[in-house]
Amino acid sequence: MAHVAYEPVIGLEAHCRLLTDSKAFSSDSARFGAGPNAHVDPVSLGHPGTLPVLNQRMVEYTLRMGLATQCRIAPRSVLARKHYFYPDLPKGYQISQYETPICAGGHVDIAVRDRENPEAAPAAKRIGLTRIHMEEDAGRSIHDQDPCDTLLDYNRCGTPLIEIVSEPDLRSPREAYAYMRKIRQIVRYLGISDGNMEEGSLRCDANVSIRPAGSEAFFERTEIKNMNSFRNVERAIEYEISRQIRIVRSGGKVVRQTLLWDAERQETRPMRSKEEAHDYRYFPDPDLPPVFVAEEELDRLRGELPEMPDARRARFVRAWGLPAYDAAILTEERDLADYFEETVRALGPEGGGKGTPGLEADGGAGSSAEGGEKAAHGPVKRVSNMIMGDVLRVLKETGMGIGALPVRPPRLAALARLRLEDRISSTAAQEIFEAMLEREEGPEAIAKERDLMQVSDAGSLAPLVESVLDDHPQQVAAYLGGKESLVGYFIGQAMRRFEGAADPRLVRALLVERLEARRK
Ligand code: ADP
Ligand code: MG
Numbered sequence: 001m002a003h004v005a006y007e008p009v010i011g012l013e014a015h016c017r018l019l020t021d022s023k024a025f026s027s028d029s030a031r032f033g034a035g036p037n038a039h040v041d042p043v044s045l046g047h048p049g050t051l052p053v054l055n056q057r058m059v060e061y062t063l064r065m066g067l068a069t070q071c072r073i074a075p076r077s078v079l080a081r082k083h084y085f086y087p088d089l090p091k092g093y094q095i096s097q098y099e100t101p102i103c104a105g106g107h108v109d110i111a112v113r114d115r116e117n118p119e120a121a122p123a124a125k126r127i128g129l130t131r132i133h134m135e136e137d138a139g140r141s142i143h144d145q146d147p148c149d150t151l152l153d154y155n156r157c158g159t160p161l162i163e164i165v166s167e168p169d170l171r172s173p174r175e176a177y178a179y180m181r182k183i184r185q186i187v188r189y190l191g192i193s194d195g196n197m198e199e200g201s202l203r204c205d206a207n208v209s210i211r212p213a214g215s216e217a218f219f220e221r222t223e224i225k226n227m228n229s230f231r232n233v234e235r236a237i238e239y240e241i242s243r244q245i246r247i248v249r250s251g252g253k254v255v256r257q258t259l260l261w262d263a264e265r266q267e268t269r270p271m272r273s274k275e276e277a278h279d280y281r282y283f284p285d286p287d288l289p290p291v292f293v294a295e296e297e298l299d300r301l302r303g304e305l306p307e308m309p310d311a312r313r314a315r316f317v318r319a320w321g322l323p324a325y326d327a328a329i330l331t332e333e334r335d336l337a338d339y340f341e342e343t344v345r346a347l348g349p350e351g352g353g354k355g356t357p358g359l360e361a362d363g364g365a366g367s368s369a370e371g372g373e374k375a376a377h378g379p380v381k382r383v384s385n386m387i388m389g390d391v392l393r394v395l396k397e398t399g400m401g402i403g404a405l406p407v408r409p410p411r412l413a414a415l416a417r418l419r420l421e422d423r424i425s426s427t428a429a430q431e432i433f434e435a436m437l438e439r440e441e442g443p444e445a446i447a448k449e450r451d452l453m454q455v456s457d458a459g460s461l462a463p464l465v466e467s468v469l470d471d472h473p474q475q476v477a478a479y480l481g482g483k484e485s486l487v488g489y490f491i492g493q494a495m496r497r498f499e500g501a502a503d504p505r506l507v508r509a510l511l512v513e514r515l516e517a518r519r520k
Contacts, residue, residue: 004212004213005212005213006210006211006212006213006241006244006245006248007171007210007211007212007213007214007215008171008172008173008208008209008210008237008241009168009170009171009208009209009210009211009218009219009221010168010170010171010172010173010175010176010206010207010208010237011130011165011166011167011168011169011170011206011207011221012164012165012166012170012176012179012180012204012205012206012207013163013164013165013166013204013205013207014163014164014166014180014183014202014203014204015137015161015162015163015164015202015203015204015205016065016161016162016163016164016183016187016192016193016195016201016202016203017032017137017159017160017161017193017200017201017202018030018057018058018061018062018159018160018161018162018192018193019061019191019192019193019194020055020057020058020061020160021057022055022057023039023043023044023055023136023157023158023159023160024052024054024055024058024095024134024135024136024158024159024160024161025043025044025052025053025054025055025095025136025158025288026041026043026044026050026052026053026158027041028040028041028043028044028158030158030159030160032199032201034155036151036153036155037152037153037154037155038155039155040154040155040157043158044154044157044158045090045091045154045157046090046091046092051287052095052285052287052288054079054288054291055160058134058160059102059134059291059293060301061160061162061190061192061193062102062103062132062133062134062162063102063103063293063297063298063301064190064192064301064304064305065103065132065162065164065186065187065190065192066102066103066106066132067298067301067302067305068186068189068190068305068308069103069106069107069108069129069132069186070106070107071103071104071105071106071129071131071132072103072104072105072106073102073103073293073298074100074101074102074103074104074293075292075293075294075295076100076290076291076292076293077097077100077101077102077133077290077291077293078097078098078099078100078284078285078290078291079095079096079097079134079284079285079288079290079291080095080096080097080098080099080282080283080284080285081093081094081095081096081281081282081283081284081285082094082095082096082098082135082280082282083280083281083282084279084280086138086141087141087150087152088138088139088140088141088152088154088157089138089139089157090139090154090157094135094136094138095135095136095285095288096133096134096135096136096163097133097134097135098282099282101131101132101133102132102133102134102291102293103129103131103132103133104129104130104131104132105128105129105130105131106128106129106132107126107127107128107129108126108127108129108166108179108182108183108186109124109125109126109127109182109310110124110125110126110127110175110178110179110182111123111124111125111178111182111328112124112125112172112174112175112178113178114174115174119325121324122178125169125175126169127166127167127169127170127175127179128166128167128169129164129165129166129167130165130166130167131163131164131165132162132163132164132165133162133163133165134160134161134162135161135162135163136157136158136159136160136161137156137157137158137159137160137161138156138157139152139153139154139155139156139157140152140153140155140156164183166179168207168209168218173233173234173235173237173238173241174234176206176233176234176237177230177231177233177234180197180202180204180230180233181230183195183202184197184202184230185309185332185333186308186309187202188333188334189306189308189309189334190305190306191306197228197229197230198228198229200228203227203228204227204233205223205224205225206223206224206227206233206236206237206240207221207222207223208221208222208223208224208237208240208241208244209221209222209244209254210241210244210245210248210254219254220253220254220255220256221254221256222240222244222254222255222256222257222258222259222268223257223258223259224236224237224240224258224259224260224261224268225258225259225260225261225271226260226261227261227263228263229263232261232263235266236261236268239261239266239267239268240259240268243268255273256273257270257271257272257273258270258271258272258273259271306334309331309332309334312331312337313327313328313331314327316330316331316337320344320380321378321380321381322380322381322384326381326384326388329388329392330384330387330388333402335401335402335403336387336402339387339391339402339405339409340383340384340387342409343383343387343409343412343413343416344379344380344383344413345409346409346410346412346413346414347379347383347413347416347417348413379416379420382416382419382420383412383413383416386412386415386416386429386433387412390430390433391405391407391412394437405437406436406437406438406440407433407436407437411436411442411443414442414443414444415429415432415433415436415443418432418443418444418447422454422503422504422505422506423447423453423454423503424443424447424452424453424454425452425454425501428447428452428454431450431452432446432447432450432452435450451501452501453501454501454502454503455498455501455502455503458506458510461498461502461506461507461510462510462514464494464497464498465494465507465510465511465514466514467497468490468493468494468497468511469490469511469514469515469518471493472490472493475489475490476515476518479515480515480518480519487508487511487512487515490511490515491504491507491508491511494507494511495507
């Protein structure tokens with residue numbers, strides 16, 4: 001029998017906790033990390049006689065997400081009750097949106113990097129969004145802290161979430177990974193969530209089915225829950241795809257069900273048979289009026305959106321002349337991109353070439369292409385290298401955010417300038433950077449104190465260059481006889497005598513000049 005090839009079909013439902021001060025429908029604090037049951041009041045516990053009031057900030061944050069992903073915004077949407085029983089849901093229902101989500105029909109563009117070949121240009125793909133709606137979170141049942149009982153923490157009850165439902169457009173576990181990373185990047189750029197999967201502020205359910213490659217039909221799917229890292233999203237889907245292929249190949253049928261990902265054993269296991277929408281007895285919440293969104297409010301929010309990561313990355317290439325790879329890394333986080341641009345601006349006109357070309361990104365096309373050419377080897381690239389090298393390394397080693405780095409843009413720019421003017425060597429630059437993490441002085445003061453400034457005036461270099469030539473008459477003769485590659489040898493000798501503390505370009509220029517002088 002011919003072996004049928006299968007292709008996976010994946011749709012993701014992502015839940016994202018919004019960074020509001022108070023809860024979705026009550027005034028309790030929505031902050032994460034307080035002691036158990038420190039943030040509960042009668043509304044979040046669903047006591048009879050209490051009334052929910054919609055948090056305006058929650059609506060605004062949801063709209064930011066909808067606008068940033070090109071969704072249609074519903075001028076009127078409804079909050080609905082979704083009923084189910086669970087100990088961490090004391091009201092017996094969750095307030096969500098059902099028939100009329102506040103946002104629908106947008107998209108997210110992903111760039112899928114090949115794990116085997118990470119340097120290659122990533123593949124671009126557009127993933128459709130079915131909807132984005134608002135809902136409240138449930139509390140937390142803790143099963144592993146008491147030998148007999150399940151403990152309940154209601155702090156999370158009523159904290160605001162958005163649910164982002166994708167179209168079944170994803171075709172590989174890798175794309176699902178890239179999609180979740182992109183969702184995280186977008187919510188962080190927008191400042192509406194920290195997008196932290198490990199702490200549960202970003203969660204995801206993956207719907208997975210398989211079909212014969214080339215088929216347009218959709219087949220029965222399963223839903224995987226409980227993946228608490230980006231890597232686990234990818235792994236769980238990989239596992240589930242092979243499980244389904246095994247079932248189908250052995251003549252079985254995939255059954256619609258909800259599965260749990262067991263990260264320890266790296267496998268999925270059944271949790272429950274899938275419930276249908278009618279099981280939830282959805283109906284509009286009679287305690288809450290519809291949500292109206294005025295056109296003027298949308299205009300205001302649109303105007304307040306930050307430059308989004310894709311646009312910013314493209315501008316970094318176009319206006320600063322950076323390689324696409326650098327631009328992608330520097331724009332990964334909004335704070336890092338700001339840090340980079342502040343450093344380049346702090347370099348000033350003599351450093352940054354012609355002022356701040358990034359700000360006139362859409363200005364004269366000709367001049368910007370030319371600027372890009374130069375920038376690729378110039379000051380901007382130098383700043384990029386420093387950030388991608390020393391800065392990111394320190395952030396990774398210390399777990400510090402860029403905002404907490406003691407070396408602020410002006411001092412990094414001063415360091416970059418010393419390097420650009422060849423007044424310090426690259427190893428010295430590294431040493432000075434490390435020192436600046438501990439101290440407040442500028443790089444020049446540190447360089448002088450540690451004797452790291454390179455000798456860069458011709459007057460004091462010339463005698464030494466002459467002495468190198470005097471000491472190697474045979475090599476000089478060979479050079480003059482046509483073996484010009486020997487210039488590298490002389491540079492090596494000279495740099496050794498200076499113990500590295502000389503500007504190598506100046507040394508080379510002087511050497512060539514003195515060698516030529518010896519022809520006569
Ligand atoms: P439910 O109400 O059961 O959660 P939805 O229609 O809301 O179902 O779809 C949930 C998710 O399932 C969406 O992200 C959607 O893209 C995805 N999905 C729908 N059909 C399939 C399929 N055949 N294979 C994989 N994913 C699917
Ligand atoms: Mg669903």
